[in-house]
Amino acid sequence: MISSSTPLTAWQDRADHAARSVTGLFGRKLLFLPGTHLAAVVWQGRRQAWLLLPWHYWWQAHYVDCLVDTGLRELGGGATPAARFNGPDQPSAGHLASRLVTGMRLRNALTFVNSYYDDMAWLALAALRLDRLAEETRRPGRRRNARVRASLTPQFDAACTDDLGGGTFWSKKRDFKNTPATAPVALFYARTGQRAKAQALLDWLDATLFDPGQGLYLDGARPGPAGDVLVERSLYTYNQGPVLGALLELGGDANLARAAAVVDSVRRLLTVPAGGGGTAAGTVLRCEGTGDGGLFTGILCRYLALAAADGRLPEATRATAAALVLDTAGAFWSGRRPVHAGEATVTSEGRSIFSVHAAQPAGRTYPPGAPVELATQLQAWMALEAAAAVMSADPAAVPPALS
Known part of the structure; x- marks a missing residue:
């Protein structure tokens, strides 16, 4: 059973605060070019030379997705200047996301193609959602x-x-x-009407990388020296998210039963005790550290929020998914720390730094002066957006404990 004592408006305000913090600390024009936007991959209280920093294509793709989340909430508020997350005189979240896609293409050598299929799948999914937002708001960019x-x-x-x-x-x-490429590609196919392709990919994941003993999806498979298949048995939080999304998108009794089983297995095997971040006793989703792992739990929250709002799933499953999202997002929120005076420029006042781990406070994982990675801040933002989505879902689809 979860607590619904925090109202929807508070979760929306928290998500807006995360959006302002990430865009304010990390967002820049690309080489001062008009109509562009991009995020620095690290923040340490000062601007750094863009082209000297590593290029993380898929971090930017999730930045697009976060901005779309915020844009959808702006749409719910009427899509007026007054509804904008950063104030009426600033660009809407959808407009900023469009600039970001443009910035990604320029930074990626004038193409959206790169060497990693999972990276491209994340951008394709984000662009699909951005297109739907543009359609709803009648904005250019389609x-x-x-x-x-x-x-x-x-x-x-x-x-x-x-x-x-x-x-x-x-x-x-x-x-x-591997699961990180196969699952988001399957979800992309499902959302673009290529259902047979999507189901074939899910069938392969079920046959090759689903561990029935744990009820979760393993990392990947490679050819062995004797023509056999060698399975990489690492277990990551984010692998479960896009599989869950694809299962829900395709639907059907078998897929929905597997989705419910995955939610339960996530609760049993991918959570840790809360409390270190100043939260109440309980559990939160485990986090996977910095680097690419800094995004992992946020991605899982995004798709757990879909499960929480899906009326085709059992009530207990939806309540579990909702509790995982709200408790994890609540831990990120209560464990945040402000950007201290003297730590950065005056334009950073009112921004927050979020922890690497939901179960630990940001003051411990990111003390003043420490470099802060974009991935970890997107993760907390994703979790807070997921919490706002859970609380704003159709009451007919949300368990009674949440409505």
């Missing part, structure tokens, strides 16, 4: 979003082969197929 799909769909088609029995290659080395 031709560009269509170009994203047109350039990336052939990449996915080429990555989905019969090698190893099916699935999607992770990179253009074509020596490893």
